[in-house]
Amino acid sequence: MEKDFDELIITSDELKDLFKKKILKDTNKGWYYNDFEVEIIAIHDIESKYLHDITKAERYKLVKVKNRWI
Numbered sequence: 001m002e003k004d005f006d007e008l009i010i011t012s013d014e015l016k017d018l019f020k021k022k023i024l025k026d027t028n029k030g031w032y033y034n035d036f037e038v039e040i041i042a043i044h045d046i047e048s049k050y051l052h053d054i055t056k057a058e059r060y061k062l063v064k065v066k067n068r069w070i
Contacts, residue, residue, distance in 0.1 A: 018033070038063060039063045042057035044058075
């Protein structure tokens with residue numbers, strides 16, 4: 001994974017690995033990737049009207065929140 005980024009698209013398995021390796025951290029202040037605050041956006045491959053479980057995305061986008069770091 002890149003340290004210098006504005007946004008990354010990763011798979012569900014990559015997201016889980018980042019949490020397990022503590023590269024991506026869930027804190028009381030937000031999610032942090034390489035000490036920068038990020039938003040995690042689920043990317044679904046089907047139309048929302050057919051979506052029954054919003055937690056099961058195949059891919060996710062990590063978007064850096066500007067000027068916020070640990």
